[in-house]
Amino acid sequence: MSSLDDLGQKRMLAALVFAGLTVSVMSTLGTPLIPTIADEQHVSLDTAQWMLTVTLLVGAIATPVLGRLGDGPQRRRVLLVTLGSAFAGSVVAATSTRFPQLLAGRALQGVGYGTVPLAIALTREHVTGDRLRSGIAMLSITVAVGAGLGFPVTGLIAQTLDFHAAFWFGAIFAAAAFVSVALAVPRATGEAKRVALDVPGALLLAGGLASLLLGISQGESLGWASAAVVALFAGAAALLAAWVHVELRRDAPLVDLRLVSQRAILGANVAALLLAMGMYIAMSLVNRLMQTPESTGYGFGATLVTTGLMLLPLSLGSLVSQQITRRVIRRYGIGVVLPAGALIVAATLLWLAVAHGRLLDIAIATALLGVGVGCSFAAMPALIVASVPEERTGSATSLNQVLRSVGGALGSAVGVAILAAHHPAATPFPQESGYTIAFLVGAVVCVVTAGLAILLAPRRRPAAVVAPRFELEQELLMEEAAVGAGVGPSVFDGERRR
Structure with a gap:
């Protein structure tokens, strides 16, 4: 205790x-x-x-x-x-x-x-x-x-x-x-x-992630089909494949891939990658849209302070999401939260695609984005923690964090690439249609995320192995879940089993 x-x-x-x-x-x-x-x-x-x-x-x-x-x-x-x-x-x-x-x-x-x-x-x-x-x-x-x-x-x-x-x-x-x-x-x-730190695994994962993120971040400036970017992506694929090969054969791997292949954890990690992509499409494009001059016919010409204030509802929505999540869990269970949050983010991006001409539209959208992201991000670690032993909590949740970072980088790059495709050579700013299409792409990504979260939801309660000293703790959590105050037996019940 x-x-x-x-x-x-x-x-x-x-x-x-x-x-x-x-x-x-x-x-x-x-x-x-x-x-x-x-x-x-x-x-x-x-x-x-x-x-x-x-x-x-x-x-x-x-x-x-x-x-x-x-x-x-x-x-x-x-x-x-x-x-x-x-x-x-x-x-x-x-x-x-x-x-x-x-x-x-x-x-x-x-x-x-x-x-x-x-x-x-x-x-x-x-x-x-x-x-x-x-x-x-x-x-x-x-x-x-x-x-x-x-x-x-x-x-x-x-x-x-x-x-x-x-x-x-x-x-x-x-x-x-x-x-x-x-x-x-x-x-x-x-x-x-x-x-024991798995040094070979750490080096392979570091090289793979570095190549992948460099390719994503430099794709727009160097060209997605350039030799350098293609080489970076090829190198990332080779290094990450080698990393998987090594990790599956290590007694003490950096990341236990067999453990994270459980349905609950796999669903949380796939959602982390895709939902972060949708979130950063929204955030990066809203940031650009706010600072685009009014002379374009669709921008706001906002200062950096005003632009930042339009993202403040994101924080408020994230805080409100905690109360919403509790109510949803009490009524429907934890399995509903992740796809529901993804659908809220999808609805937000759809809203931005059709209504981004007023500051009120932007404020409402960022608040809803905070609610959707907050619900989903709260569910991810709950699913992971309920499915891994205590001594693997750090490595399991860190993988989820890395996937969020990769998804965020990918989302920003996709948004910029779509705007670049709708940027006439003779004008300093992209066409408004570029924003509309980028927001729609983000909405589709989040709908796919919701579908995958449903498909990968655990068919039964996660069976995690925990130290005996946590058994009373999990008893209390499940008792609270029964009266609607906890995260629900679908999450924590399995932690009592050995």
């Missing part, structure tokens, strides 16, 4: 959620600042885009490794190292005078992508009862909440202050998150088996 009393669990959850929000907000520092940094650092816009690419690459590579290390007894220490790296990266970027130093800082910030999987693993270790479910759900939506909060703050800083101020802002919050976690999360007690 947990060594923390009720107040201690509340404090720990508050610290972990704050850490997740901090890293999520920090991840938004790049996009609004790109034009400013390109101008002040005397680099092209394409070069400045590496601020986003390098953070994504490091995050995708580091997250599975951090998640696996978080499967062991030192997950608190691993989380502190992660937050320390995010703080150091913020300071390096804030004091940068040259672009390479700025890139180094953004690379260090990318290590922070591993924060949420580690926080979920710590929550499962130390939190009991109904707070376990609600804590995991809240941690899972910090990405959406943080994005909605981060864009207006970053826009305000970019519009009124030097770009260095944005990174000092990130450094202050990263330091506060580090201290909060250090004070609120207890050290590991007792004996626990140390994990």
Whole structure:
């Protein structure tokens, strides 16, 4: 059982959620600042885009490794190292005078992508009862909440202050998150088996993800059919195939592929990839649409601050989604939440395809996007945690996090590619039809996501293996589910079985 009393669990959850929000907000520092940094650092816009690419690459590579290390007894220490790296990266970027130093800082910030999987693993270790479910759900939506909060703050800083101020802002919050976690999360007690890091698997996965994400991020500028991009995608396929081959033959793999092939986990991971794609099609296009001049006949000519404020309803919708999710689970069960959330995101994108001419339309759409994403993202870790033993929580949830990152990068690239296809050579901006088609493509992706979530839903309750000390905890969760307060027996009942 947990060594923390009720107040201690509340404090720990508050610290972990704050850490997740901090890293999520920090991840938004790049996009609004790109034009400013390109101008002040005397680099092209394409070069400045590496601020986003390098953070994504490091995050995708580091997250599975951090998640696996978080499967062991030192997950608190691993989380502190992660937050320390995010703080150091913020300071390096804030004091940068040259672009390479700025890139180094953004690379260090990318290590922070591993924060949420580690926080979920710590929550499962130390939190009991109904707070376990609600804590995991809240941690899972910090990405959406943080994005909605981060864009207006970053826009305000970019519009009124030097770009260095944005990174000092990130450094202050990263330091506060580090201290909060250090004070609120207890050290590991007792004996626990140390994990063996699968170095060959880590190197193959890192190479495969790096090639894949570089191909996606450079496809628009170099050309999707260019030799370099094709080579990157071919290299990614070869390296990832080799990774699967190695992982299936390791006694202690980086990611247990046999475990994650269970229907519940597979459905959550497929949904993570596709739903993130739909989410980032919406977010990236709304960002562009808001800043497009009114002279085009469809843009708003908004400032960075106004653009950020139009994404603020995303945070509010994500928070509201938690109450909606509880009611849906109580009435229909956890299996309905994931496809329902995907359908809400699909409806949002359909709304944007046919109604994006008023600020009210955009505000309603981003709020609905937050509800759909919040419902779905809350269901994913619940399905995963219910299906894996405690000692695999970090690595299993980190894979889900990586797939969200890949899906987000793919969604942004698809949106940009569609706009480029509807961009006449003689005009500085794409045709409005490009936005309509891109939103429709995103809606189709989310409908497919809902269908796959239904097909891959577990036909019976997930049969996970958990340590005996969690049995009472799961008893409490299922009792609460029976009266409508928990996540439902379809999620947690299997955790009692050995």
